[in-house]
Amino acid sequence: MSVVGRMAAAALAALIWGFPALAEDVTLTSRDKSIELTGTLLTFDGEFYRVDTEYGILTVDASGVTCDGPGCPSLGPYVAELTISGARNMGAVLFPALVEGFALRQGYALKREELRGIGTLYTLLEGNNGQELARVTIKQSTSSEGFADLLSQEADMVLSMRQASTRERSMARDAGLGDLRIARQSRVIALDALVPIVSPGNPVSRLSISQLAAIYAGKIKNWKELGGEDAPITPYMMDIEEGFSPVFMQDVISAQGVSLSDKVLFHPTSSALADAIARDPFGIAITTFTERGNGEVVELSGGCGFSVHASRASIKSEDYPLTMPMYLYLPERRLPLIGRELLDYLRTESAQFVTRRARFVDQALTGQPLRAQGDRFANAVTAAGSEIALEDLKGMVSALTGKERLSISFRFEGGSTRLDAPSRSNVALLAEALENGRFDGKRLSFIGFSDGQGDAAQNLTLSRKRAMRVKDLVMGELEAFNADRVTLLVEGFGEAMPMACDDSAWGRGVNRRVEIWLD
Incomplete structure (x- = not known):
């Protein structure tokens, strides 16, 4: 099933069956017995019940009610569960570094486990007694898969290298997850940029956006047409559904009104692209500023002669034209306390320092x-x-x-x-x-x-x-x-x-x- 089909099925399933993990009946009764609510327990974060009732989905303060029924959580210590899903470029290095920085700042002990084919599981423990506080799973896939997981209630946050599409926003709204366009549900946690790289020694050091698009559309095929050597151009990029490729397709290829050539060679990772350019003196690759390797970054220019060099300063101020914000999307629901604390941490100077150490462009x-x-x-x-x-x-x-x-x-x-x-x-x-x-x-x-x-x-x-x-x-x-x-x-x-x-x-x-x- 395609990602879009999976998203549609997942959204429908969520509306019909609720959350599979906790789809059991509960009755919440106020302390004075005057109010009683019956429904399907969707989530419990240690502070609030979220219940699908005949009146709609309601969030109820646990301190004001008693819970009865097969879906009621155990009375043992509450362990928060957070799942963050999405772009591998963010989930492999950036977000794990931020989770580790958060744990260090809060004084939590941390246990890390690699989940084969999935990503990383962090267990956060109380530093004094080793009591388990939270489990944070970071699933590494694609931005599209991250949104699909959000719609199917399999993720609490999405890591995305692009903005949510119109279709994704509409499906999220229909599934009761809110408006993914508003600032409360989306934020930028770091910055990167798309850059063209060539082999060291290639005399072509500047390209316009239209020339770049023409290379990848197969309309410019020889470096001689760009002032370089008389040699055929070999264009490389990341697999079309991976990481930043959808951004390049939208902001360069589609924006210039061309189609991608069938001569483009694809690689699964940024490091593989850098290796390809190291081996090919006449290649050009689209990669990210933070993973450019030893390739020479080509400046972008326009017909009037202005050029903009990719640097941390030009990316941070978004003056560089192919700056690539790295988004975190949230549903319109209350996260567990530790999740809210993690979100607050992402705004701190400490988090910006961690972002820099992870080699991404921070927002300090x-x-x-x-x-x-x-x-x-x-x-x-x-x-x-x-x-x-x-x-x-x-x-x-x-x-x-x-x-x-x-x-x-x-x-x-x-x-x-x-x-x-x-x-x-x-x-x-x-x-x-x-x-x-x-x-x-x-x-x-x-x-x-x-x-x-x-x-x-x-x-x-x-x-x-x-x-x-x-x-x-x-x-x-x-x-x-x-x-x-x-x-x-x-x-x-x-x-x-x-x-x-x-x-x-x-x-x-x-x-x-x-x-x-x-x-």
Whole structure:
């Protein structure tokens, strides 16, 4: 059965039969005997019962009721069960490192067991007496399989290298799992990026997105067409359903309106791709920034001559066009306490340190001074024309002098004022930093930029509106914040500092952004 078919069957099964592991009847009675609920026990997390009743699925505080029936949990010590399923790229290294970091921070003892053909099982134990507290299973498969497991109630969290599809969101909503688009149910836990790599010594060091797509579509077949040697190009990529391949197919192949050539050679892992390039002087592979091996990374450019180099800084700020957020998706239900604590931990500086140690790009907020951003200002001068005068550029430089840019950006879905998925996650990150006093006594400027399409004056106005929109969203996320502690400002510079060429959809999307500057 296909993954989509499995998802549909699983969602239907969940609606008809409930959760197989705990599909037994219970009766919950309030302490004063005035209320009685009967239904099928779905989950119990040590604090709350989740029961499918004639009134729908209800969550009931265990401290206020007694439980009777074959489905009632034992009265022994509660052991939380968490299953995290999805992309092998995340489940093999990143999430295990985060679970181990969480256990260390909380003072839990940890036992690790490799499950052949499945992934990793962690058992968390109380450090003092060795009592078992939780079992965390990390299933390594694909993003699609992770969503299928969520729909079939076989997973509590999904690790995904891509956003949930429209079909997956719809099926999750129909199965009572909530809206996977909202920030409460999806977050970015780390960043990576797609990069083209070639053999060291290959003279081709820069490609446009359209040229890259043409190589993988079989339209460009010889390096001579790109300024290289007279030799045939051998394109490599990861198996089509694995890891980051669906992202490449969507953001490069489909976005450029081409189809994948049957000459592309596939490998099952990133390390296998790096090995292939090491052996093949005329090969090119699409892999990830964190697993590029000894291959030479090719810069991406546009028709206007701007190029963006993949670096930790450009990936963290999502200025690099093929930045790849690594998502964690959650159903709309209460997790066990230890699961909620794990989610809180993922936002901490400790978790960001662990992410860096695992060689992924973290989300810790860092600053970059104006003097370290020469390429951006060179692009601004290059792009200046009749609508953006030298005086406009001088005004922008004057306004930014003495400030540093934070490593966080906000971008918008195409043709919309709605933030894209990574930016919705960034709202929570910035709000948390404000509430924690990270910027007390500072001035924080929300500065908007636009693409170069249309009238420059209108773009200037639009960039300010976008900056105000982001500021309002961040303020709306704050719960215990004293506005006197930080000065929040809004500014817009329109199309004055492009990051990429406007001759492609991805270039325009990169240019439409809100940056955060600090002084």
